[in-house]
Amino acid sequence: MSKLASNEYYDLVRTTNWTPRYVPESELFPEMMSGARGIPAEAWESFDEPYKVTYSDYVATQREKDAGAYSVKAALERANYIDDADPGWVSTLQAHYGALAVAEYAAATAEARMARFSRAPGNRNMATFGMLDEMRHGQIQLFFPHEHTKRSRQWDWAYKAMHTNEWAAVAARHMFDDMMFTRDSVSVAIMLTFAFETGFTNMQFLGLAADAAEAGDHTFASLISSIQTDESRHAQQGGPVLKILIENGKKDEAQKMIDVIFWRAWKLFSVLTGPILDYYTPLEHRKQSFKEFMQEWIIGQFERQLNDLGLDLPWYWDEFIRALDETHHGMHMGVWYWRPTVWWNPAAGASPEEREWLESKYPGWNATFGRCWDVITENLQKGREDLTLPETLPTICNMCNLPVVGAPGDGWNVKDYQLVHEGRLYHFGSEVDRWCFQQDPERYKGHMSVVDRFLAGEIQPQNLAGALLYMGLAPGEIGSDAHNYAWAGVGKQQAAE
Amino acid sequence: MTATPEPLKPLKTWSHLADRRKRPSEYDIVSTRLHYRRRNPDVPWELDPDLPMNDWYRKYCNESPLKHPDWDLFQDPDQLVYRTYNILQDGQEAYVGGLFDQFSDRGHDEMIPNEWIETLTAFYTPARYLYHGLQMGSAYVAQMAPASTITTCLYLQSADSLRWVTHTCYRTVELSKARPDLGFGKNERAHWEDDPQWQGFRRLLEEGLVVWDWAESFVVFNLVLKPAVEEALLGTLADVARSNNDTLYSLLSQAQMRDAERHRRWASRLVEMALAVDGNREWLRGRVAAWTPKAEEAIRAYCGALKESDGGEAAIENMLAFQRGLGLRD
Amino acid sequence: MALFPLSSNFEGDFVVQLVVVDDGATMDEVASACAVHSIDRRVAPRPGKVLRIRRHSTGELYPREMLVKNTGLMPTETIDVIFSDI
Numbered sequence: 001m002s003k004l005a006s007n008e009y010y011d012l013v014r015t016t017n018w019t020p021r022y023v024p025e026s027e028l029f030p031e032m033m034s035g036a037r038g039i040p041a042e043a044w045e046s047f048d049e050p051y052k053v054t055y056s057d058y059v060a061t062q063r064e065k066d067a068g069a070y071s072v073k074a075a076l077e078r079a080n081y082i083d084d085a086d087p088g089w090v091s092t093l094q095a096h097y098g099a100l101a102v103a104e105y106a107a108a109t110a111e112a113r114m115a116r117f118s119r120a121p122g123n124r125n126m127a128t129f130g131m132l133d134e135m136r137h138g139q140i141q142l143f144f145p146h147e148h149t150k151r152s153r154q155w156d157w158a159y160k161a162m163h164t165n166e167w168a169a170v171a172a173r174h175m176f177d178d179m180m181f182t183r184d185s186v187s188v189a190i191m192l193t194f195a196f197e198t199g200f201t202n203m204q205f206l207g208l209a210a211d212a213a214e215a216g217d218h219t220f221a222s223l224i225s226s227i228q229t230d231e232s233r234h235a236q237q238g239g240p241v242l243k244i245l246i247e248n249g250k251k252d253e254a255q256k257m258i259d260v261i262f263w264r265a266w267k268l269f270s271v272l273t274g275p276i277l278d279y280y281t282p283l284e285h286r287k288q289s290f291k292e293f294m295q296e297w298i299i300g301q302f303e304r305q306l307n308d309l310g311l312d313l314p315w316y317w318d319e320f321i322r323a324l325d326e327t328h329h330g331m332h333m334g335v336w337y338w339r340p341t342v343w344w345n346p347a348a349g350a351s352p353e354e355r356e357w358l359e360s361k362y363p364g365w366n367a368t369f370g371r372c373w374d375v376i377t378e379n380l381q382k383g384r385e386d387l388t389l390p391e392t393l394p395t396i397c398n399m400c401n402l403p404v405v406g407a408p409g410d411g412w413n414v415k416d417y418q419l420v421h422e423g424r425l426y427h428f429g430s431e432v433d434r435w436c437f438q439q440d441p442e443r444y445k446g447h448m449s450v451v452d453r454f455l456a457g458e459i460q461p462q463n464l465a466g467a468l469l470y471m472g473l474a475p476g477e478i479g480s481d482a483h484n485y486a487w488a489g490v491g492k493q494q495a496a497e
Numbered sequence: 498m499t500a501t502p503e504p505l506k507p508l509k510t511w512s513h514l515a516d517r518r519k520r521p522s523e524y525d526i527v528s529t530r531l532h533y534r535r536r537n538p539d540v541p542w543e544l545d546p547d548l549p550m551n552d553w554y555r556k557y558c559n560e561s562p563l564k565h566p567d568w569d570l571f572q573d574p575d576q577l578v579y580r581t582y583n584i585l586q587d588g589q590e591a592y593v594g595g596l597f598d599q600f601s602d603r604g605h606d607e608m609i610p611n612e613w614i615e616t617l618t619a620f621y622t623p624a625r626y627l628y629h630g631l632q633m634g635s636a637y638v639a640q641m642a643p644a645s646t647i648t649t650c651l652y653l654q655s656a657d658s659l660r661w662v663t664h665t666c667y668r669t670v671e672l673s674k675a676r677p678d679l680g681f682g683k684n685e686r687a688h689w690e691d692d693p694q695w696q697g698f699r700r701l702l703e704e705g706l707v708v709w710d711w712a713e714s715f716v717v718f719n720l721v722l723k724p725a726v727e728e729a730l731l732g733t734l735a736d737v738a739r740s741n742n743d744t745l746y747s748l749l750s751q752a753q754m755r756d757a758e759r760h761r762r763w764a765s766r767l768v769e770m771a772l773a774v775d776g777n778r779e780w781l782r783g784r785v786a787a788w789t790p791k792a793e794e795a796i797r798a799y800c801g802a803l804k805e806s807d808g809g810e811a812a813i814e815n816m817l818a819f820q821r822g823l824g825l826r827d
Numbered sequence: 828m829a830l831f832p833l834s835s836n837f838e839g840d841f842v843v844q845l846v847v848v849d850d851g852a853t854m855d856e857v858a859s860a861c862a863v864h865s866i867d868r869r870v871a872p873r874p875g876k877v878l879r880i881r882r883h884s885t886g887e888l889y890p891r892e893m894l895v896k897n898t899g900l901m902p903t904e905t906i907d908v909i910f911s912d913i
Binding site: 329330333334337369371372374375376379387388391392393394395403404405406407408409412414415416418420425427451454455 | 832834836838839840841842843844845846863864867868869870871883884901902903904905
Binding site for chain 2: 003004008009012013015016018019020021022023027028032054055056059060062063066070102105106108109112113115116121124125127128129131132135136138139140142143146149150151152153155156159160162163164170173174177178181182183442443444445446447474475476477
């Protein structure tokens with residue numbers, strides 16, 4: 001396609017709105033799926049994607065990208081990096097793939113929602129490429145971990161996790177389904193592509209890629225940075241949609257959508273990315289703390305983008321900044337303590353040197369979370385592993401579907417934000433989680449958290465073994481301490497005796 | 498936990514593929530059984546069970562009249578994955594790009610008859626709206642289909658349709674340079690919305706775009722509308738183009754027909770799979786019989802107005818032959 | 828007597844937990860049931876202290892011998908379990 005420059009025919013490719021005659025416009029673009037909010041098609045046609053791509057450019061560029069990423073993988077496969085990698089890094093990969101691979105393939109459905117129902121032709125075309133991008137991310141993040149299935153059943157969860165009722169998978173589905181599969185195309189453009197993709201995924205894919213390179217896992221580093229180069233193409237769709245909503249008097253509605261999903265994304269990152277960056281990644285490979293990554297990748301960029309569009313910071317911004325010092329530490333402790341209920345081996349990350357690093361990055365850590373780790377470490381040194389394993393369930397938030405956590409020890413501040421709605425008592429992990437529920441209770445009120453199901457007798461037998469069965473977890477898959485308590489000086493001590 | 502059972506042993510592949518004898522291909526590993534909304538047909542999405550979108554997916558996917566105990570057994574006969582699709586289409590685009598360049602170098606648009614170029618304003622360049630409609634329709638069936646292997650074929654079909662839109666627009670701009678006086682790049686919407694030759698296809702497209710059941714939408718797009726559009730625009734129009742020395746359009750149509758044939762291969766495999774289940778044959782034949790008359794009408798309206806064409810006889814026969822080959826028509 | 832689920836927000840711990848008690852249990856019995864899942868697990872014992880039960884939402888302190896069914900608590904409602912001198 002060299003004779004004509006792409007900008008000569010590009011606009012024609014997105015001049016594809018027509019006035020329907022044989023079917024009413026309201027039926028062709030039902031509000032539930034399209035979400036035009038009364039804004040006419042002509043206004044939507046002002047949608048202009050900053051990052052333009054044609055079909056021939058797309059297939060050429062993407063062919064080369066895959067060729068690159070797959071050849072790195074093939075070249076390094078024989079090196080068996082995984083067999084010598086730190087167990088904490090192996091858990092990082094297993095948690096990442098399990099939570100994201102199948103979910104990214106599913107994200108193509110969100111793009112397809114826009115490709116069919118958006119009123120903006122440019123959005124429909126970018127979403128068509130977005131469908132392919134997400135299909136790529138799903139497929140490549142299934143192909144890369146598949147070689148490890150022979151190493152442990154936990155690798156099977158790269159495929160299996162999102163199909164189970166394991167509590168982290170339920171939390172991920174609840175968030176992803178709320179954000180991108182059960183909404184109209186305008187909401188998807190704002191929640192998925194703007195708030196989540198431009199807001200957060202940079203961090204998971206670029207921040208983690210930096211640690212991966214440090215850890216010498218070049219296969220994973222090249223994979224996730226290659227994935228991220230696709231993000232700018234389909235993540236850009238939110239900006240133009242937001243501009244049109246704001247120009248047409250829908251700023252408040254757009255702001256609320258962003259505020260809901262930014263918090264929901266933050267809670268998911270606090271249980272997945274937080275522990276990975278501050279506890280699983282081997283100390284010597286940690287480029288920055290989770291909080292520093294968040295400040296660099298999310299807070300700085302996101303504030304600028306909101307200002308550029310004339311939007312405000314979410315109303316809870318101060319609480320969000322405060323929570324950066326706390327929430328993920330609680331989520332990590334929850335995942336570690338309830339480790340039999342996850343599909344990877346959580347790394348405690350609480351050796352003396354690691355605690356020193358944590359105290360330096362989060363002053364006051366030892367006086368709060370450190371107090372709990374003191375008791376745990378002591379139990380392990382006394383040979384009381386049983387006291388470091390759960391015998392009941394945590395209270396689960398009915399929004400983020402994660403444990404209700406807070407600061408322990410001297411700074412004890414754990415709060416449960418309760419709500420009675422239509423006669424049912426709900427529990428929320430934060431004031432903002434409760435606020436999200438109250439914005440649209442009809443979307444959430446009938447959902448049952450894993451604890452609700454346990455109490456309703458849906459999980460039999462009604463004990464931890466029954467819960468593991470319900471979650472699809474069997475011995476060989478259930479998590480255990482990544483370093484077999486070496487960090488607590490247990491291994492060395494026993495060897496000495 | 499008392500006597501813990503034997504730990505599960507590692508497998509050589511995903512557990513859902515482990516009991517199959519043959520070694521899993523890259524296609525098996527990355528494409529099969531991915532729709533997690535299918536794990537609980539009563540509540541597809543992990544939110545309130547009565548959420549409108551839960552109703553939508555229960556009604557138009559899980560409770561579709563077209564039944565099968567395990568749609569995930571469907572396999573794309575071409576076994577395309579994202580990686581190989583780009584290799585395939587990058588090669589095809591290099592070929593088509595080469596055609597455009599060579600014919601442009603030879604001054605093709607200055608050599609074809611003026612009358613033929615006027616025919617192209619009325620019968621070709623407005624097709625970008627029709628192809629874009631196929632892009633939208635394929636994206637709908639994709640997001641509703643009950644298995645990821647079916648959905649993946651439809652994502653690629655939607656992208657192929659955007660490819661056809663792009664070729665059409667490329668040619669529209671080239672023709673506008675050769676004949677700036679014919680409204681290329683400006684009048685296509687008016688032709689598409691008002692000219693009689695397009696109204697049959699437009700009506701079938703609009704009515705097809707509001708069919709919400711995934712299987713009926715698949716029937717309309719892949720077994721009725723697409724065959725009709727392909728036989729008319731890539732068949733009949735291409736024949737008349739050849740007799741008007743428009744070799745470029747003829748070759749371009751053949752290149753686009755490669756995509757269409759790939760779509761028909763996977764659609765045929767899906768129909769074949771469906772016919773193995775009692776009740777599906779009657780339902781599929783009923784849907785084909787209900788929708789095809791509008792496609793015949795559309796072909797006649799289009800080809801009937803196309804001078805030097807056979808009025809659409811061959812196009813109609815080819816469409817019906819395709820349906821007959823699937824066992825969906827006598 | 829009937830089983831009654833409560834959510835234990837134990838002083839010094841990092842997470843609220845499900846603790847199922849009998850609706851005829853006293854506040855002292857509830858406190859010790861909650862302690863099983865926090866003390867010596869993540870919370871160091873504090874000899875000489877007594878564990879008291881508070882309604883999380885209001886801060887209302889329940890008498891030690893009050894029975895669960897007389898507290899007005901809803902099933903799964905959250906209680907604070909705090910160290911106290913009396």
